[in-house]
Amino acid sequence: MSATCGQQALGDVDLDAPDAILRLNLHPAIRAVQAALPRMRANGQLTVGIAERTAFMRPQRGLVSFARTWALELAQTGITVNAVAPGPTEPNCEGEYQYLTGVPMHRLGRPDEIAAAIQFLLSEDAGFITGQTLFVYCGASIGKALL
Template structure:
């Protein structure tokens, strides 16, 4: 595989984290294909392919076409949706939609990408999971999907390692995206409580996620596979003292 002609595929590249990923990869000279249901609000480098990942037939068709049009050596399964709801209010439609975008689309994209990666004896796959996979109120379906993505990451890593393909996951904690900022105004008591609960005392940025993903995609990460890196400012550690 001539790396000068190899592309990176990022699903959900039109959002804040996806944009940071594409800008980071493009700055390193990588051609990027963005698959999303809506185009980016402002132009991004590379290609844009419109696709609703809840549509099974369209997803299978488009992923096959993209892999035929481009030599994909790097895959970032970043697309995700969440519908906050209590356990009692979580509907089966919510579950189906969230699993289709967060989990099923990642499986379809990866299945489409691995023949080319196997032929090249080299590939990098990064799945974007979430700290919510460890448990979070109002996230029954979302937490299940993101936890499932961690399980897939570990399984795929074992199966694909003999072919020179690594598979890792990055799990964002609270990240200052437009959606997060609109729900958590900087001066609100809720936002201040969130920040106070983060050991580094700040909310993360999309660039924080892009840096971690970029490392997993690099040649320097060739001996790392099956791992989940939580980029959360230490939130997954917890700050409560442990009695002896």
């Protein structure tokens, strides 16, 4: 299973996969925040990226929860905390055709589009946004495309 875009139906989820995905997605987020916290206090912002798939739901919800909890905890310091939920990006992703049938824009994202969302959340223009998750995947978060 690919850690970035592999898909597993609920009935087929390898129970070792969620633990590996938690280690891949949640543990580094905690370590990164702990390491960056002294600088964050000075700069006031953090963005965490996440992905959404059946096997990724637990870490996704974990990262969304982290963003909300950390936003509350750090609000008095002026630090804003937000999450970015990126979709699959070019050039190719396992299960690409199946994924694109449910995407209103019928395309994969580009890494620079994900980076632009993160860059915005790190900018002073986003200083009034905290505890939010920005879903950056061509409309997939709003439901299936009309066929």
